[in-house]
Amino acid sequence: MTEMTHESIHEEIHMPGPSFWPLALAFGMLVFAAGMISRDLRLIIAPVGAAILAVGIAGWLTGNIRERIHGPTMAGDSKLAIWMFLGSEVLFFTGLIATFLLIRARAPADVAHALNIPLTALNTFVLLTSSLTAVMAHDSAVKGNRSRLILFLVLTAVLGAVFVSVQGFEYTRLYAEGLQWTSIPYGTAFFTLTGFHGTHVIVGIIWCLAVLGGAVRGVFDQGRYGGVENFGLYWHFVDIVWILLFTLIYLMQ
């Protein structure tokens, strides 16, 4: 590890240039949220907001990646930023978990017949496997093995997609059984909690594909693999959240 002097720190620290993509992303979030709470225009406004949000994310990500590849080397510390973000996510999910537990205690529902433990256990296995492939991708990046890095990133994205698909199937089954988002308080709590987790997985898949794109272009090597590691930290966190949710929702009914 290079020892950094006071002068070298000032030479190496580089702030990203001004960009309007964060504003576009924030506006997209606003429109999406407005659409979701609108009763009559939800199906029109929410997709528009989601599209603006997606464009904002893509634009910001692309610009950031381009800057990191072609700009001056940044001294860090994106990893600390990721950990700070994960710390905030802990509080986000504990809020949702607390609400779920409270509603389950005070407005219980007879869902034992509806919740499919074997299927969800299998899904848990899928997500745990994706955590393994994610850490193997990081290990490959550290060792400078580009083909293995690409392989494990592809596997991680595929397993993540399988997880989300099985969750989606589970949702359709629960809806058919009568457990719906707005039917009973338990349904609202259940779908909000697991839905937010599923959304985090979808975001993780998109992130994985973005990192995969970088890996294919040869962005990462033995000295530059922070992007892979940061993605891995997020993915493992999402996995830890599911470990807890599976236990709380399915095994501790």
Next chain:
Amino acid sequence: MESSHTMATTHKPPNYVAIFVWLIGITAVEVAVGYIPHSIVPREVVYPVLLAMAGTKGVLVALYYMHLRYDSKWFLMMMLVSLPLGVLFVLAMVLGFARLAP
């Protein structure tokens, strides 16, 4: 070069597959325990065991897959600050509202 990303490489990487096997094994035991009828073993015994197993899996992932065991302690601090706050919030919500009439 991002200095913090080199810290995780100055140690021998753990056996990720072995950790994975442990995670799967604990999950299998968890599912089995979850199926134990409450008439045989009360939930006051089963639920803490389930939470302990889930916690163990989370710690394994955090320590070895997220490299918290080998990385700067500042990253661990992020979790050590937010986790107790989160747990406190859950307990306060559940226990606090448990006193109220339905």
